[in-house]
Amino acid sequence: MSVNALYDYKFEAKDKVENFHGMQLLYVYWPDHLMFCAPFALLVQPDMSFRALVDDIIKPATASHPDSARADFLKAQWLLNDEPFTPNAEASLTDNGIDHKSMLTVTTPDLKGMAGVGY
Amino acid sequence: MAVQNKKLNLKDKYQYLTRDMGWEPTYQKKKDIFPDEDFEGIKITDWSQWEDPFRLTMDSYWKYQAEKEKKLYAIFDAFAQNNGHQNISDARYVNALKLFLSGVSPLEHAAFQGYAKTGRQFSGTGARVACQMQAIDELRHSQTQQHAMSHYNKHFNGLHDAAHMHDRVWFLSVPKSFFDDARTAGPFEFLTAISFSFEYVLTNLLFVPFMSGAAYNGDMATVTFGFSAQSDEARHMTLGLEVIKFILEQHEDNVPIVQRWIDKWFWRGFRLLSLVSMMMDYMLPNKVMSWSEAWEVYYEQNGGALFKDLERYGIRPPKYQDVANDAKHHLSHQLWTTFYQYSQATSFHTWIPEKEEMDWMSEKYPDTFDKYYRPRYEHLAKEAAAGRRFYNNTLPQLCQVCQVPTLFTEMGAPTKLSHRQLKYEGERYHFCSEACCEIFEHEPEKYIQAWLPVHQIYQGNCEGADVETVVQKYYHINIGEDNFEYLGSPDHKRWLSIKGIKPADEDKNAA
Known part of the structure; x- marks a missing residue:
């Protein structure tokens, strides 16, 4: 489907990767931990290693949850x-x-x- | 000598005032004068069938509005002179007003603009006048709401820059984008969205909680505004129903178009009202009724009867109403724990409900509160007591359509997020639900332009890279005054001093 308009309705997407100055957006969802109400929205460097993502960004973001210290994200199941x-x-x-x-x-x-209850 | 009777009857007066504005153009094409009337595909065969709900009250409208205004401002003056803010139930209540002033009053202004613009687009004069009159009402509501609440700005934080905040603060993009979506639609969709879906189907869920909430919590200024707006709202509701019946009766081809608009705008309205759900259950120290009870009465029963009535036009209830009905058991709790964790970036305070309030919720939400939500507050209270009041320091993912964080859960599976995603022209998009995803799929060109606050911060468009700078400089939220936890806030301290409670009691209160 497409918009019903009076003219040729064409606009740029607001969140194209060029608008993030070399960075990109990444969302991370940790199911069964709804203390964090929604998936995290992260600004990341595309060339950072996956290990750095886990150690430097995901670990600190989840640190306030009691499960965080015991979570071995690198050995967990990913989608x-x-x-x-x-x-x-x-x-x-x-x-x-x-x-x-x-x-x-x-x-x-x-x-x-x-x-x-997955909190 | 025959004297002509100079007194016109009501019908003649209305005729002179309205229908005489319609004439057949001679040197311009009708299509050029009303360029927006056809492109949505709505077919109008006879504009004279429009039954204007204003026609009965038109004569007394100006006189009556002027009288209401006079009384209203007399009460505002008395309220201010008598320090009416000292008589409210508790200062936590003022946070509901902060939400209203920054979230709802600017919508009244957006409605004024929307009706003024839409009214210009109809070749039928009855519809033009109805829109014009409602535009005047909406402007009045926006103004009187601000005047009703301005007294609180002298005594409490967070009320100082509501219009500015409405344009910028992350959660206020929810109401703002709702109305922007409606105002950028064609005139018939605007009326279906605002007059019918919002004013007729859902408005009671906005007005009753706030105005009864004001009454239950001793806020005479806001209650008085509510009474003053009541007759206007009743008229707006009548218009909403008239609009939908008129469009449906004009041509059978209009039915599927209107049905899709009803599906879309019911859902958008429901998402917007999730903010009201938490206000109702959590921000009113004296509760009126629970969100779930309000939803049952005002949507399931009243809405049920309405859609039964519309069945004869071939209209069915909104597509995702079963999801909304199921969500009534969870909505307010999911929203409040979201705002609790992002209170560093809000213009109002949040708190953990008191014991009596939690017991009230157990009673009102017997199947869900003790199981899913009480444990949340027990954990949060433990953390706060240990000096670790929980704030989520990472920004949340937002829905591309409703712009609420993607916090909602699947129907029947309240621990699983109902997240959806898709790719459009090589770009990924994320949604809070199937319903929002479907709205996007119908008009992707519109929603790819969404100004999502979280992404705007990350693009560097909000005067800073860190939350603190954005909150202070871009949002105009005063850090340490307007935001964070209620307990121990300047508002809380001021309230204790108004009530003459000494610091010793303050500790007890905070425990």
Whole structure:
């Protein structure tokens, strides 16, 4: 479907990767940890390693959750844009196939959040 | 000598005032005068069928509005002179007003602009006048709301720059983008969106909570505004119903177009009202009714009867109403814990509900509160007591359509986010729900332009790279005064001093 308009209605997408000055957007969702109300929206360098993403960004972002200290994200189960995904820890985000506005979902099977209700 | 009767009856007067504005143009084409009337595909065969709900009250409108205004401002004056703010239930209540002033009053102004513009676009004079009159009402509401609440600005924080905040602050892009979406649509979609879906179907869920909330919490200024707006709102609702019936009766081809608009605008309105749900259950120290009860009465029962009535035109209830009905058990709690964790970036305070309030919620939400949400507050209270009041320091993903963080959960699976994503012209887009995703799919060219606050910060368009700079410089939220936790805030301290409570009690209160 497309917009019903009086003229040829064509505009640029507001969030194209060029607008982020060499950086890109990445979303990270940790299911069963709804203490963080929504997936994180992160500004990341495309050439950073996956390990650096986990150690320098995801770990600090999740640190306030009691499960965080025990979470071994590198050994956890990952989805990239809802598809099964095995990250290469030393490769860059780009080489891992993680493009602008991708979403990573990381499940830690033995850590299910608080109170048995995924908080 | 025969004297001509100079007194016109009501019908003649209305005729002179309105229908006489319609004439057949001679040197311009009608299509050039009303260029927006056809492109949405709505077919109008006979504009004279428009039954203007204003026609009965037109005669007394000006006199009556002027009288209401006079009384209203007399009460505002009395309220200010008597320090009316000291008689409210608790200063936490003022946070509901902060949300209203920055989230709703600017929408009244947007409605004024929308009706003024839309009214210009109809070749039918009855519809033109109806829009013009509603535009005047909306402008009055925007002004009187600001006057009603201005007294609080002298005594509490966070009310000093509502219009500026409406244009910039992350969560206020939810109401702002709602109205921008409606105002950039064609005239018939605008009326279906605002007059019907919002004013007729959902308005009670906005006005009753805020105005009854004001009454229950001793806020005479806002209650008085509510009474003054009531007769206008009743008229707007009548217009909403008239609009939809008129369009549907004009041509059967209009039915599927209107149905899609109803599906879209019901959902957009429902997402917008999620802010009201948390206001109702959490921000009113004296509760009126729960969100879930309000939804049952004003949507499930009243809306149910309405859509039963519209069945004869071939209209069915909004597509995703079952999701909205299911969400009534969760919505306010999910929203409040979101605002709680991002209070560093809000113009109002948040807090953990008191014990009695949690017991009230257990009673109102027997199937969900104790199981899913009470444990949240128990954890948050423990953290706060240990000096680690929880703030989420990482920005959230926002929905491309409703612009709320993608915090909502699947129907029947309240621990699983109902996130959706798709690719359009090589670009990825994320949504809070199936319904928002579907709205995008219908008009992707429109929503790819969305000004998403989180992405704007990351693009460097908000005067700073860190949250603190954005909040202070770009949002005009005064750090340490307007934002963060309520307990221990300047508002809280001021309230304790108004009530003559000594610091010793303050500790007890905070515990």
